[in-house]
Amino acid sequence: MSERASEPSGTARRSPEELRSHRWYGGEGLRSFSHRSRSRQLGLNPEEHLGKPVIGILNTWSGINPCHMHLRERAEQVARGVWQAGGYPVEFPVATLSETFQKPTPMLYRNLLAMETEEILRSYPVDGAVLLGGCDKTTPALLMGAASADLPAIFVPAGPMLAGHWRGEVLGSGTDMWRYADERRAGRLGEAEWSELEAALARSPGHCMTMGTASTMTSAAEVLGMTLPGAASIPAVDSAHHRMAAASGRRAVELVWADLRPSRILDERAYADAVTTVLALGGSTNAVIHLIAMAGRSQVPLGLADFDRIARDTPVLADIRPGGRFLMEDFHYAGGLRALLARLGARLHLDRITVSGRTLGEGLAGAAVHDDEVIRPVDRPLAAEGGVAVLRGNLAPDGAVIKYIAATPELLRHTGPAVVFHGYRDLRDRIDDEDLPVTPDSVLVLAGAGPKGGPGMPEYGMLPIPTRLLRAGVRDMVRISDARMSGTSYGACVLHVAPEAHVGGPLALVRDGDPITLDVPARTLSLDVPDDELARRRAAWIPPEPTFERGYGALYYEHITQADTGCDFEFLARPGKNPDPDPE
């Protein structure tokens, strides 16, 4: 079936004169003359692009982003598809946000890429867009910008890298690095093995192949309806990935003719389905922040309470690391996201329209699970409830999250004395101090690592277990912070405590030895200190200096919102006038 044949009947088709780009190219004035003249300077004859949908290919490729190193080639394949369908492709390089290399954290720059995406689409003669991303923050950033620009857009997920292999063992990027790092600190792994692991963990283009933030968010993009069906799990180096890229280019042209915009796709039902799917995948806690921010751009109310509510009724079906055993390659061979969505069935809104021009349900036709161990049946789930809980209490008045399927079950109800670190440097300097008053029952607290204090809310939330305890066999402890945690990480880590310590949240008031109680079944997190003592500490609290005084950092610092509202810039999240330019 051709892509155009899949467009729902009754969809009005626009004329070339109705294209947004026509305002640049089609007028009689001097500026249109200049746009046509400069197009000839680009080497284009008029018949090659005039009257055709201009498709912006927003490419997050960079020579420093291994997760996206194949996206130059994929952009060419997208362009091939655009030409085939009668469009005119234009590639725009945009910020790359390499999770591994960008410091202090790419989260500091998610909103910058979102702004860049929106403004590139707004300021150029673009009719529609193909968004190429996948490494953690790139997916939400591109989709946030596209939602705000609200031009027809389709997302091409970078695809997971191939599984790592080492000495007969299958390795997951991130997850197995953390695991073996602990083994090394415990003295159970030699330098030779550690060096071999360096070469074995990540061996092909593509994003992390665990159910980390990248796989979680590309899967969210698919269920939201912003990718072609089945796109998210295709390994980056699979020839199917090449074909998906070209098909997405073709589809982008049809999206423009049909004027099928993100605002028609990204509704309340779409975000509810994204939450359900992320939970059924055992996905990254980062998805909580990103989906809330993305929904905000779509003017859809979505909050922490929605995650907790949906989690209580959603089984975890994907047995993928770090919460499970397998990797994204296994998930793809087991049927991929379409198979998992088919299993979720009536829990989803199957009659929603997607970028394919068909409904979510139509896109699942023929989907089947080929391995019940990787994608569990609903009556034999990995966990009966979604793996994320939202906690509240006097230590987290605006909420905190824990991915409890990745935690030691015995720690999910725990009271212990706090051992407090103020910022990452303090943590790094003292965690292995022989005099640190820490026992396996202690609660490790990191304050000052939130959106403003981090800055950028880095992924410090899996605080390292003190080496002394590691050597004694301890592998998990209750840890609490206003930071995030890598989606590839694990442990009894309470994250995203809001408000953060830097703005005076209760985390700033915790002292060494204070008893803290975590009760995941009751969804509570409490600092067991009398109110009058907390009031005394609050009165004595001195607000820290601003993290930034100039540059992008100052913009970020002044406008970033807290974790429970998605860490967007308040001026990007709010509705309001932002007119399309008049090119004449």
Ligand code: FES
């Ligand atoms: Fe890019 Fe993990 S480092 S997805």
